[in-house]
Amino acid sequence: MVAVFEVEERMHKQQKPDPENLGFGRFFTDYMFSMDYSQEEGWHNKKIIPYQEISMSPASQVLHYGQAVFEGLKAYKTKDGVQLFRPDQNFKRMNKSCERLEMPQIDVEEMVQALKQLVTLEEEWIPGGAGQSLYIRPIIFANEPFLGVRPAISYKFLILLSPVGAYYGGGQLSPTKIYVEDEYVRAVRGGVGFAKAAGNYAASLIAQSRAEKLGYDQVLWLDGVEQAYIEEVGSMNIFFVINNKLVTPELNGSILPGITRKSILELAEHLGYEVEERRIGIQEVVDSAKNGSLTEVFGAGTAVVISPVGEIKYKEEVLTIGDGNTGKITEELYNAYTSIQNGSKEDPFGWCISVE
Amino acid sequence: MVAVFEVEERMHKQQKPDPENLGFGRFFTDYMFSMDYSQEEGWHNKKIIPYQEISMSPASQVLHYGQAVFEGLKAYKTKDGVQLFRPDQNFKRMNKSCERLEMPQIDVEEMVQALKQLVTLEEEWIPGGAGQSLYIRPIIFANEPFLGVRPAISYKFLILLSPVGAYYGGGQLSPTKIYVEDEYVRAVRGGVGFAKAAGNYAASLIAQSRAEKLGYDQVLWLDGVEQAYIEEVGSMNIFFVINNKLVTPELNGSILPGITRKSILELAEHLGYEVEERRIGIQEVVDSAKNGSLTEVFGAGTAVVISPVGEIKYKEEVLTIGDGNTGKITEELYNAYTSIQNGSKEDPFGWCISVE
Known part of the structure; x- marks a missing residue:
């Protein structure tokens, strides 16, 4: 070059x-x-x-x-x-x-x-x-x-x-536990939630500390207006597998438009999965975890790549996701995604740019 | 010392x-x-x-x-x-x-x-x-x-x-014009609005620029949840004189707890005014400006001290406050307050601390 x-x-x-x-x-x-x-x-x-x-x-x-x-x-x-x-x-x-x-x-x-x-x-x-x-x-x-x-x-x-x-001490693909924050708010529409603004991260630390004190790895944020809809996790966007469909919160101005998020959506479609970007209520997560239609949850971001979620705590509810281990779709996406990133498989999307 | x-x-x-x-x-x-x-x-x-x-x-x-x-x-x-x-x-x-x-x-x-x-x-x-x-x-x-x-x-x-x-180029006690921001949001309950966190100010700049482009000096922020209640102005808290009573938004977690704000409330009471901290809707401001019960508006903060507001724009409404000039109560408070600060009058509150 x-x-x-x-x-x-x-x-x-x-x-x-x-x-x-x-x-x-x-x-x-x-x-x-x-x-x-x-x-x-x-x-x-x-x-x-x-x-x-x-x-x-x-x-x-x-x-x-x-x-x-x-x-x-x-x-x-x-x-x-x-x-x-x-x-x-x-x-x-x-x-x-x-x-x-x-x-x-x-x-x-x-x-x-x-x-x-x-x-x-x-x-x-x-x-x-x-x-x-x-x-x-x-x-x-x-x-x-x-x-x-x-x-x-x-x-x-x-x-x-x-x-x-690896970002988390536990290494890749070891399931994390996340805590749903229902008091502190990360961002609200009209604010700077979609931007990678320094101040967003300082504002998030207090909730992260609370989650850790309670034995959780990361915070799951709710929306700033109703405190009822899923936004994102501390250092990643979040995905749910509900009835075998891959669902993630839609971009609404307060969620970070993750490049890993976008890539995972494209990859999942390419692999034949149905994907959906929409509003997801925390109550839907609770209900679908309980009735068994929610089978996998994972976070996705540049630093963590793909990080399975084994447990979610919301108020008094403690939800085990699937059997608490990494789900099949999560693993498939992880393998396909990292193979493209590290060059061990062909990149059908033109995502990777050689530096030489 | x-x-x-x-x-x-x-x-x-x-x-x-x-x-x-x-x-x-x-x-x-x-x-x-x-x-x-x-x-x-x-x-x-x-x-x-x-x-x-x-x-x-x-x-x-x-x-x-x-x-x-x-x-x-x-x-x-x-x-x-x-x-x-x-x-x-x-x-x-x-x-x-x-x-x-x-x-x-x-x-x-x-x-x-x-x-x-x-x-x-x-x-x-x-x-x-x-x-x-x-x-x-x-x-x-x-x-x-x-x-x-x-x-x-x-x-x-x-x-x-x-x-x-003086903070504003126009000098002290020259009335400012403020623009009510109804799209961008400064802070929301559960966030960091009450803190003097650096990130709050970076997030506010875009609205300030818009206000200036429209010919206004400062932004008046609304609450982040309903976008219907008065919060504060860019660099100051805000006060309204409604039916001769001094009214200011109550501290709700998203408003900065100004020291000038607190001092002005104490001073106004000392001078015999009735004061009230409560939720104030922007619609109440519009209505009371129109029916004449809102007679004065001013901002208060360390940098600006007390800054009269002569005009407020909210959506299509342009409200002239009083006759657009500095109101009597604003001026009385300004004189009493600055006299204490600069030592020309006695300080009955014990606010001033000599450095020698």
């Missing part, structure tokens, strides 16, 4: 971490992509630089007013090289997040190019073990030193790379 | 800005208070240091997940010295914000002490003109370099000082 962006070489390379103890988002590679935005110049100063501390004013708006959005995607080591999974989708969504938060747009094609060059440079950092990948974290944040409440006029964009193992 | 915290001297002092062109939040004094939090040491490294750029990891959680809260209060130059307005209230509210965002608590007494020492050191920076003051901005943000979504284990606390003029 053609190297388009200047690379500022670093003198000393870091020692690479033990691939068996990567965890998630703890280690970062030797380089990052960086660019700056100003009203006069637009995005400029585009280059690959050593991963390093950044200097910012204590009055930088991101610290005070939270103008910050991010993305998450992955690069995989395949038998033929390295591939990225739908990177254009992430940068397009990033533009939607930016639009909502009154932040400047990026050039999607150019950022895919920058990402390819960065990942090529850092190829040695991509772990090749099962469930392992190179997690890619683009961010944009406001760095104008000004305390007036209005959109900032200067921003920084970075792409960080982090070699990762 | 006793200097408790170490001061790291700076070599070169900055030139002070022209007091007639301060604006808001644009200039910062020579020093700031700084402390760090770690799980092992709690808050430590407490000292007054030169105002300077800070160094942070690009993986710092504040940039990704928005764990950041702030406060705003003011110091005033009086004939007898310098006074702070209810600083304990701000640090107490900061702790409430921290609690909601799973951030560590601060020691209120200690932070009042730190603030007094800092303001004493920077006394020469406090402008003494009408409507001028020293704006004080405490912030806390997560700075752990980790991409897992969970509460950070390290934080930074800073107090910045900024000499300011």
